[in-house]
Amino acid sequence: MNATAKSSAAWSLSEQVVSDFIRQGAHLFDEVVDPTAAAELLAEIRATRAFDESLFLSEAEFDADPQYTGVNPRPGRNLLERFEDRLGFVERAPHIVEAVTALLGEGYEILNKKVVCGVPAKSVPEWLRARIHGNPVNNLGAYVKPQNRDVTYFYGIDFHQDLIDYKEREADFLTLYVYLHPVTKADAPLYLLEGSHRLGGSVFPHDLTRTGDDSWLYRNGPHGEASVRQRILTGGTGFAAIWHACTLHGTQPDAADHERISLRYLIARGAAQRSGMDAVNATLTGPLSLTDTRKDLDAQGAAVIRQNTVLKA
Numbered sequence: 065m066n067a068t069a070k071s072s073a074a075w076s077l078s079e080q081v082v083s084d085f086i087r088q089g090a091h092l093f094d095e096v097v098d099p100t101a102a103a104e105l106l107a108e109i110r111a112t113r114a115f116d117e118s119l120f121l122s123e124a125e126f127d128a129d130p131q132y133t134g135v136n137p138r139p140g141r142n143l144l145e146r147f148e149d150r151l152g153f154v155e156r157a158p159h160i161v162e163a164v165t166a167l168l169g170e171g172y173e174i175l176n177k178k179v180v181c182g183v184p185a186k187s188v189p190e191w192l193r194a195r196i197h198g199n200p201v202n203n204l205g206a207y208v209k210p211q212n213r214d215v216t217y218f219y220g221i222d223f224h225q226d227l228i229d230y231k232e233r234e235a236d237f238l239t240l241y242v243y244l245h246p247v248t249k250a251d252a253p254l255y256l257l258e259g260s261h262r263l264g265g266s267v268f269p270h271d272l273t274r275t276g277d278d279s280w281l282y283r284n285g286p287h288g289e290a291s292v293r294q295r296i297l298t299g300g301t302g303f304a305a306i307w308h309a310c311t312l313h314g315t316q317p318d319a320a321d322h323e324r325i326s327l328r329y330l331i332a333r334g335a336a337q338r339s340g341m342d343a344v345n346a347t348l349t350g351p352l353s354l355t356d357t358r359k360d361l362d363a364q365g366a367a368v369i370r371q372n373t374v375l376k377a
Protein backbone atom coordinates (compact mmCIF):
# COMPACT_ATOMS: atom_id res chain seq x y z
CA MET A 65 0.00 0.00 0.00
CA ASN A 66 1.40 3.40 -0.81
CA ALA A 67 1.64 6.07 1.85
CA THR A 68 -1.37 8.03 0.57
CA ALA A 69 -3.78 5.10 0.17
CA LYS A 70 -6.41 4.87 2.89
CA SER A 71 -7.08 1.53 4.50
CA SER A 72 -10.71 0.47 4.07
CA ALA A 73 -11.19 0.92 7.84
CA ALA A 74 -10.74 4.67 7.32
CA TRP A 75 -13.27 4.87 4.48
CA SER A 76 -16.40 6.95 4.80
CA LEU A 77 -19.71 5.14 4.46
CA SER A 78 -20.09 6.66 0.97
CA GLU A 79 -16.75 5.25 -0.16
CA GLN A 80 -17.49 1.86 1.39
CA VAL A 81 -20.90 1.62 -0.27
CA VAL A 82 -19.60 2.41 -3.77
CA SER A 83 -16.71 -0.03 -3.28
CA ASP A 84 -19.10 -2.76 -2.04
CA PHE A 85 -21.37 -2.22 -5.05
CA ILE A 86 -18.41 -2.51 -7.42
CA ARG A 87 -17.12 -5.71 -5.80
CA GLN A 88 -20.27 -7.39 -4.52
CA GLY A 89 -23.26 -5.62 -6.04
CA ALA A 90 -24.64 -5.00 -2.55
CA HIS A 91 -24.03 -3.29 0.76
CA LEU A 92 -25.27 -4.69 4.08
CA PHE A 93 -25.59 -1.95 6.68
CA ASP A 94 -23.84 -2.49 10.03
CA GLU A 95 -26.23 0.00 11.56
CA VAL A 96 -29.90 -0.92 11.83
CA VAL A 97 -32.78 1.49 11.26
CA ASP A 98 -34.67 2.40 14.47
CA PRO A 99 -35.87 -0.98 15.81
CA THR A 100 -38.59 0.57 17.97
CA ALA A 101 -40.11 2.36 15.00
CA ALA A 102 -39.78 -0.84 12.95
CA ALA A 103 -41.57 -2.89 15.62
CA GLU A 104 -44.36 -0.30 15.91
CA LEU A 105 -44.89 -0.29 12.16
CA LEU A 106 -44.90 -4.09 12.13
CA ALA A 107 -47.60 -4.17 14.81
CA GLU A 108 -49.74 -1.81 12.72
CA ILE A 109 -49.22 -3.90 9.58
CA ARG A 110 -50.12 -7.12 11.43
CA ALA A 111 -53.27 -5.46 12.80
CA THR A 112 -54.59 -4.89 9.26
CA ARG A 113 -55.34 -8.58 8.52
CA ALA A 114 -54.77 -12.17 9.56
CA PHE A 115 -51.76 -13.49 7.63
CA ASP A 116 -53.32 -16.93 7.30
CA GLU A 117 -55.42 -18.97 4.84
CA SER A 118 -58.11 -16.28 4.92
CA LEU A 119 -55.85 -14.14 2.68
CA PHE A 120 -56.63 -16.39 -0.25
CA LEU A 121 -59.38 -16.97 -2.81
CA SER A 122 -60.89 -20.46 -2.95
CA GLU A 123 -59.75 -22.66 -5.84
CA ALA A 124 -63.17 -22.25 -7.51
CA GLU A 125 -63.03 -18.45 -7.15
CA PHE A 126 -59.55 -18.38 -8.63
CA ASP A 127 -60.43 -20.70 -11.53
CA ALA A 128 -63.53 -18.68 -12.39
CA ASP A 129 -61.35 -15.77 -13.51
CA PRO A 130 -57.58 -16.24 -13.18
CA GLN A 131 -55.76 -12.88 -12.99
CA TYR A 132 -51.99 -13.16 -13.13
CA THR A 133 -51.12 -9.54 -13.83
CA GLY A 134 -51.94 -6.31 -12.00
CA VAL A 135 -51.98 -8.17 -8.69
CA ASN A 136 -49.19 -6.30 -6.88
CA PRO A 137 -49.56 -3.13 -4.81
CA ARG A 138 -50.03 -0.04 -6.97
CA PRO A 139 -50.88 3.62 -6.32
CA GLY A 140 -54.24 3.69 -4.55
CA ARG A 141 -53.84 0.07 -3.40
CA ASN A 142 -50.65 0.01 -1.39
CA LEU A 143 -50.68 -0.59 2.36
CA LEU A 144 -47.66 1.69 2.84
CA GLU A 145 -49.69 4.69 1.66
CA ARG A 146 -51.54 4.42 4.97
CA PHE A 147 -48.27 4.59 6.89
CA GLU A 148 -46.53 7.28 4.84
CA ASP A 149 -45.97 9.46 7.93
CA ARG A 150 -44.34 6.52 9.78
CA LEU A 151 -41.58 5.80 7.26
CA GLY A 152 -39.07 8.49 8.25
CA PHE A 153 -37.13 5.96 10.35
CA VAL A 154 -36.11 4.39 7.03
CA GLU A 155 -36.31 7.19 4.49
CA ARG A 156 -34.60 9.81 6.65
CA ALA A 157 -32.15 7.57 8.54
CA PRO A 158 -28.82 9.41 8.02
CA HIS A 159 -26.87 6.27 7.07
CA ILE A 160 -29.48 5.22 4.52
CA VAL A 161 -29.60 8.72 3.02
CA GLU A 162 -25.78 8.89 2.84
CA ALA A 163 -25.48 5.50 1.16
CA VAL A 164 -28.24 6.07 -1.38
CA THR A 165 -26.93 9.56 -2.18
CA ALA A 166 -23.44 8.12 -2.77
CA LEU A 167 -24.86 5.74 -5.38
CA LEU A 168 -27.64 7.81 -6.97
CA GLY A 169 -26.72 11.41 -6.24
CA GLU A 170 -28.79 14.17 -4.69
CA GLY A 171 -32.47 14.25 -5.61
CA TYR A 172 -32.86 10.47 -5.92
CA GLU A 173 -36.43 9.19 -6.37
CA ILE A 174 -38.36 6.38 -4.76
CA LEU A 175 -39.80 4.45 -7.72
CA ASN A 176 -41.76 2.02 -5.65
CA LYS A 177 -42.17 0.98 -2.00
CA LYS A 178 -44.23 -1.78 -0.51
CA VAL A 179 -44.70 -4.33 2.23
CA VAL A 180 -43.45 -7.80 1.27
CA CYS A 181 -44.65 -10.87 3.12
CA GLY A 182 -43.07 -14.33 3.08
CA VAL A 183 -46.06 -16.60 3.68
CA PRO A 184 -45.45 -19.73 5.79
CA ALA A 185 -46.56 -23.11 4.40
CA LYS A 186 -49.33 -23.48 6.97
CA SER A 187 -51.02 -20.31 5.66
CA VAL A 188 -51.00 -21.40 1.99
CA PRO A 189 -54.10 -23.49 1.14
CA GLU A 190 -53.27 -27.07 0.17
CA TRP A 191 -54.79 -26.76 -3.33
CA LEU A 192 -52.51 -23.79 -3.98
CA ARG A 193 -49.35 -25.41 -2.64
CA ALA A 194 -49.91 -28.32 -5.02
CA ARG A 195 -50.47 -25.98 -7.99
CA ILE A 196 -47.43 -23.79 -7.47
CA HIS A 197 -44.98 -26.49 -6.43
CA GLY A 198 -41.68 -26.07 -8.30
CA ASN A 199 -42.61 -22.75 -9.93
CA PRO A 200 -39.70 -20.32 -10.03
CA VAL A 201 -41.69 -17.22 -9.05
CA ASN A 202 -44.21 -17.82 -6.32
CA ASN A 203 -45.63 -14.34 -6.04
CA LEU A 204 -49.06 -15.22 -4.65
CA GLY A 205 -50.79 -12.00 -5.74
CA ALA A 206 -52.90 -13.90 -8.29
CA TYR A 207 -54.38 -16.08 -5.56
CA VAL A 208 -55.10 -13.60 -2.76
CA LYS A 209 -58.43 -11.81 -2.43
CA PRO A 210 -58.39 -8.49 -4.33
CA GLN A 211 -58.58 -6.44 -1.10
CA ASN A 212 -55.33 -8.09 0.10
CA ARG A 213 -53.34 -7.09 -2.98
CA ASP A 214 -51.97 -4.01 -1.23
CA VAL A 215 -49.04 -6.20 -0.06
CA THR A 216 -46.84 -8.56 -2.11
CA TYR A 217 -46.92 -12.16 -0.86
CA PHE A 218 -44.20 -14.67 -1.70
CA TYR A 219 -43.88 -18.38 -1.17
CA GLY A 220 -40.25 -18.17 -2.28
CA ILE A 221 -38.82 -16.73 -5.48
CA ASP A 222 -35.94 -18.13 -7.49
CA PHE A 223 -32.72 -16.16 -8.04
CA HIS A 224 -33.59 -13.10 -10.11
CA GLN A 225 -32.50 -9.53 -10.83
CA ASP A 226 -34.79 -6.65 -9.90
CA LEU A 227 -34.27 -5.49 -13.48
CA ILE A 228 -36.77 -8.29 -14.31
CA ASP A 229 -39.68 -5.83 -13.95
CA TYR A 230 -38.06 -3.11 -16.07
CA LYS A 231 -37.72 -4.03 -19.75
CA GLU A 232 -35.61 -1.52 -21.70
CA ARG A 233 -34.71 0.43 -18.55
CA GLU A 234 -31.11 0.98 -17.62
CA ALA A 235 -29.95 -0.59 -14.36
CA ASP A 236 -29.67 2.83 -12.74
CA PHE A 237 -31.66 1.93 -9.64
CA LEU A 238 -31.17 -0.03 -6.45
CA THR A 239 -33.26 -2.02 -4.01
CA LEU A 240 -33.43 -1.18 -0.30
CA TYR A 241 -34.75 -4.01 1.82
CA VAL A 242 -35.55 -3.69 5.56
CA TYR A 243 -36.48 -6.40 8.06
CA LEU A 244 -39.17 -5.40 10.55
CA HIS A 245 -38.45 -8.30 12.93
CA PRO A 246 -35.59 -10.75 13.42
CA VAL A 247 -35.12 -12.96 10.35
CA THR A 248 -33.42 -16.31 10.88
CA LYS A 249 -32.65 -19.02 8.33
CA ALA A 250 -36.23 -20.30 8.84
CA ASP A 251 -37.91 -16.96 8.06
CA ALA A 252 -37.30 -16.85 4.29
CA PRO A 253 -34.15 -14.68 4.47
CA LEU A 254 -32.86 -13.15 1.26
CA TYR A 255 -30.17 -15.21 -0.51
CA LEU A 256 -27.84 -12.88 -2.40
CA LEU A 257 -25.22 -13.94 -4.96
CA GLU A 258 -22.35 -11.54 -4.34
CA GLY A 259 -20.65 -10.29 -7.48
CA SER A 260 -23.37 -11.62 -9.82
CA HIS A 261 -24.21 -8.06 -10.95
CA ARG A 262 -20.89 -7.92 -12.81
CA LEU A 263 -22.29 -9.89 -15.76
CA GLY A 264 -24.98 -7.22 -16.29
CA GLY A 265 -28.59 -7.83 -17.32
CA SER A 266 -29.53 -11.46 -17.92
CA VAL A 267 -32.80 -13.15 -18.92
CA PHE A 268 -34.67 -15.05 -16.16
CA PRO A 269 -34.39 -17.96 -15.29
CA HIS A 270 -30.63 -17.83 -14.81
CA ASP A 271 -27.88 -20.29 -15.64
CA LEU A 272 -26.53 -21.29 -12.21
CA THR A 273 -24.61 -24.39 -11.17
CA ARG A 274 -23.86 -25.09 -7.54
CA THR A 275 -20.11 -25.54 -7.02
CA GLY A 276 -19.79 -25.71 -3.22
CA ASP A 277 -21.58 -25.12 0.07
CA ASP A 278 -21.99 -21.44 -0.61
CA SER A 279 -20.65 -20.99 -4.13
CA TRP A 280 -22.18 -21.03 -7.60
CA LEU A 281 -20.97 -20.78 -11.19
CA TYR A 282 -23.11 -18.19 -12.95
CA ARG A 283 -23.09 -17.88 -16.75
CA ASN A 284 -24.59 -15.09 -18.79
CA GLY A 285 -24.21 -16.40 -22.37
CA PRO A 286 -21.75 -14.32 -24.40
CA HIS A 287 -21.24 -11.93 -21.48
CA GLY A 288 -19.13 -14.38 -19.55
CA GLU A 289 -19.24 -16.40 -16.38
CA ALA A 290 -18.40 -15.74 -12.75
CA SER A 291 -17.85 -17.70 -9.61
CA VAL A 292 -20.17 -16.12 -7.06
CA ARG A 293 -20.65 -16.52 -3.33
CA GLN A 294 -24.04 -16.99 -1.73
CA ARG A 295 -24.74 -14.75 1.25
CA ILE A 296 -27.78 -15.45 3.42
CA LEU A 297 -29.16 -12.23 4.86
CA THR A 298 -30.24 -13.12 8.36
CA GLY A 299 -30.57 -10.12 10.65
CA GLY A 300 -32.36 -8.46 13.53
CA THR A 301 -35.17 -5.91 13.63
CA GLY A 302 -34.19 -2.94 11.46
CA PHE A 303 -31.55 -4.82 9.45
CA ALA A 304 -31.17 -3.11 6.08
CA ALA A 305 -29.41 -3.95 2.83
CA ILE A 306 -29.18 -2.39 -0.62
CA TRP A 307 -28.35 -4.12 -3.88
CA HIS A 308 -27.81 -3.40 -7.57
CA ALA A 309 -30.61 -4.03 -10.10
CA CYS A 310 -28.48 -6.82 -11.67
CA THR A 311 -27.59 -8.63 -8.42
CA LEU A 312 -29.14 -12.10 -8.28
CA HIS A 313 -31.17 -12.80 -5.16
CA GLY A 314 -34.06 -14.99 -4.09
CA THR A 315 -35.87 -16.60 -1.17
CA GLN A 316 -36.95 -20.07 -0.20
CA PRO A 317 -40.48 -20.65 1.12
CA ASP A 318 -40.92 -19.43 4.70
CA ALA A 319 -40.23 -22.44 6.91
CA ALA A 320 -41.26 -20.76 10.17
CA ASP A 321 -44.71 -20.93 11.72
CA HIS A 322 -45.30 -17.21 11.16
CA GLU A 323 -45.10 -14.80 8.25
CA ARG A 324 -42.00 -12.73 7.45
CA ILE A 325 -42.77 -9.05 6.86
CA SER A 326 -40.29 -6.61 5.29
CA LEU A 327 -40.19 -3.29 3.48
CA ARG A 328 -38.91 -3.17 -0.09
CA TYR A 329 -37.99 0.04 -1.87
CA LEU A 330 -36.78 0.61 -5.43
CA ILE A 331 -34.86 3.86 -5.65
CA ALA A 332 -33.60 5.52 -8.85
CA ARG A 333 -31.40 8.40 -9.87
CA GLY A 334 -33.27 11.70 -10.09
CA ALA A 335 -31.76 14.95 -11.27
CA ALA A 336 -28.10 13.97 -10.76
CA GLN A 337 -26.15 13.69 -14.02
CA ARG A 338 -23.34 11.66 -12.50
CA SER A 339 -23.21 9.53 -9.36
CA GLY A 340 -21.44 6.56 -7.80
CA MET A 341 -23.62 4.20 -9.85
CA ASP A 342 -21.74 5.29 -12.99
CA ALA A 343 -18.51 4.00 -11.49
CA VAL A 344 -20.27 0.75 -10.57
CA ASN A 345 -21.91 0.27 -13.98
CA ALA A 346 -18.63 0.99 -15.78
CA THR A 347 -17.31 -2.28 -14.31
CA LEU A 348 -20.11 -4.52 -15.68
CA THR A 349 -19.23 -6.85 -18.56
CA GLY A 350 -22.80 -7.46 -19.73
CA PRO A 351 -25.73 -5.29 -20.86
CA LEU A 352 -27.09 -2.48 -18.70
CA SER A 353 -30.62 -3.02 -20.02
CA LEU A 354 -32.64 -5.83 -21.64
CA THR A 355 -35.41 -5.90 -24.25
CA ASP A 356 -36.79 -9.10 -22.71
CA THR A 357 -36.18 -9.86 -19.06
CA ARG A 358 -37.87 -13.25 -18.60
CA LYS A 359 -39.00 -16.34 -20.50
CA ASP A 360 -40.81 -18.29 -17.79
CA LEU A 361 -44.37 -17.06 -18.46
CA ASP A 362 -47.06 -17.59 -21.10
CA ALA A 363 -49.06 -14.71 -22.64
CA GLN A 364 -51.46 -14.63 -19.65
CA GLY A 365 -48.60 -14.52 -17.16
CA ALA A 366 -48.88 -18.15 -15.98
CA ALA A 367 -45.65 -20.10 -15.31
CA VAL A 368 -44.55 -22.37 -18.15
CA ILE A 369 -41.06 -23.15 -16.88
CA ARG A 370 -40.97 -25.21 -13.70
CA GLN A 371 -37.54 -25.08 -12.17
CA ASN A 372 -36.29 -23.43 -9.01
CA THR A 373 -32.60 -23.08 -8.30
CA VAL A 374 -32.78 -21.30 -4.94
CA LEU A 375 -34.45 -24.42 -3.49
CA LYS A 376 -31.05 -26.13 -3.96
CA ALA A 377 -29.21 -23.42 -2.01
Ligand SMILES: O=C(O)CCC(=O)C(=O)O
Pocket residue numbers: 180181182218220221226252313314315326328
Ligand atom coordinates in the same frame (compact mmCIF):
# COMPACT_ATOMS: atom_id res chain seq x y z
O1 LIG B 1 -39.28 -10.98 0.08
C1 LIG B 1 -39.12 -11.95 -0.63
O2 LIG B 1 -39.40 -13.10 -0.27
C2 LIG B 1 -38.54 -11.78 -1.99
C3 LIG B 1 -38.35 -10.36 -2.33
C4 LIG B 1 -37.64 -10.18 -3.62
O3 LIG B 1 -36.74 -10.87 -3.97
C5 LIG B 1 -38.09 -9.10 -4.47
O4 LIG B 1 -39.11 -8.47 -4.16
O5 LIG B 1 -37.42 -8.85 -5.50
